[in-house]
Amino acid sequence: MGQKTALYDKHLQMNAKLVDFGGWDMPIHYGSQVEEHHIVRSDAGMFDVSHMTVVDVTGADAKEYLRYLLANDVIRLQEQGKALYSGMLNETGGVVDDLIVYLMTEPDVTGEWFRVVVNCGTREKDLRWMADHTAQFDNVALTERPELAMVAIQGPNALAKVTSVLSEARVKLINDLKVFQGRESEGWFFARTGYTGEDGLEVMVPEEYVADFWQALADAGVAPCGLGARDTLRLEAGMNLYGSDMDEKVSPLMANMGWTIAWEPAERDFVGRKALEKQRETGVKQKLVGLVLESRGVLRSHQKVMINGEEAGEITSGSFSPTLGCSIAMARVSADIADTCHVDMRGKLVEVKVVKPSFVRNGEKVYS
């Protein structure tokens, strides 16, 4: 048996099919992954993401520490609660993990407080990596927050349904949130972030309250959704999955994460910077693209991408897109790829369209 989140009994009550996910027993679906996917695109669904790792970074050097640890620059967080997506790189420019960092306090106060959310499968490695890199800073404290459960409520009706079960003060707090911003409220944390390409919230809840919160949301018509739908939703949204679309051997420049590298100011040193600068100078040979299969069949990870009969890369994430009704994928391929290529699907070469790796946003097809 794996680790259980504080919502485990709720999942059983709601007929979840549980699978092992990074050592946790997590719902893959509650009946139909495809239906759950559609509910998030059209209404509101909720995901238990309590397995994710939350780390608070505090101390007088917290900001300088994160400016060194991350490829993106937390100096860009110029408003309380603002969030930033970043890679945490190694010295060769590979991705140790991808993460979200929130500025919990006002900017530029002494002793800023940041909250970092990293992946569950990489928890031990990340905590070690983060701790090791505090060495050159006098005043940084890392505090893991395993007592916080986390629920992601996503979809066009997510905010309306969440606010229907909360106090007036919290409703006001949520209504004032901008996209990619979060705020604390008496130990709870409400962030307008997510991993689906829809509007919504990620809510951190002290675990003793989370079962009641989950039930209240269910009563308000928010459908429980499993990690299966979470994966097809994030793939349609063109969001990377750590371990599939990038890892320690892959540069952000080869993983469609170039936009997360803050090159300026040039004097800011961060882990991996030298390696990335060299790659930028010489150019990288591969990039992450989107693939669309307009005929029948489903693209799957590790299938080979072929250009003129030669192997030119492979699929990193592939699935069926419930919104588009066909298969889509992300693939790491030669940087000079044209607008079509072939994929070796179970021994058959099938033509696919090459697009930017983003397929659906706010319920609508976005590639052309």
Next chain:
Amino acid sequence: MSDIPSDLKYVASHEWIRDEGDGVVTIGITDHAQDLLGDVVFVELPEVGAEFATGDDLGVVESVKAASDVYAPLSGEILAINGDLEDAPELVNSDPYGDGWFVRLRLSDTTEVDDLLDADGYAELCEAES
């Protein structure tokens, strides 16, 4: 526990077989199989008239999770395929023993039917695999 109707026969690769009389059988995949696969999104079926020997690849089921081969549980010739699965592959999930059927086969050797599992035998096999 998955549904295993007692009036059907089964094979270890999770296909079911219904005897329609006159050497004709209907074939599909079991409730247990559709449950393992998750939402079915495409079903690839053979052409009417195609001939298969026991164990040949008969088609492919693609679900959100994986692609899975469907094997011919018996030898014979395809008499009909379930065309509804082209537009409604989810029938395999919602009604695996009814509207989610795959093909109808005219047997080339009716004695092969004796080698099939009955419901109890198949239930035991599922139990052992879980």
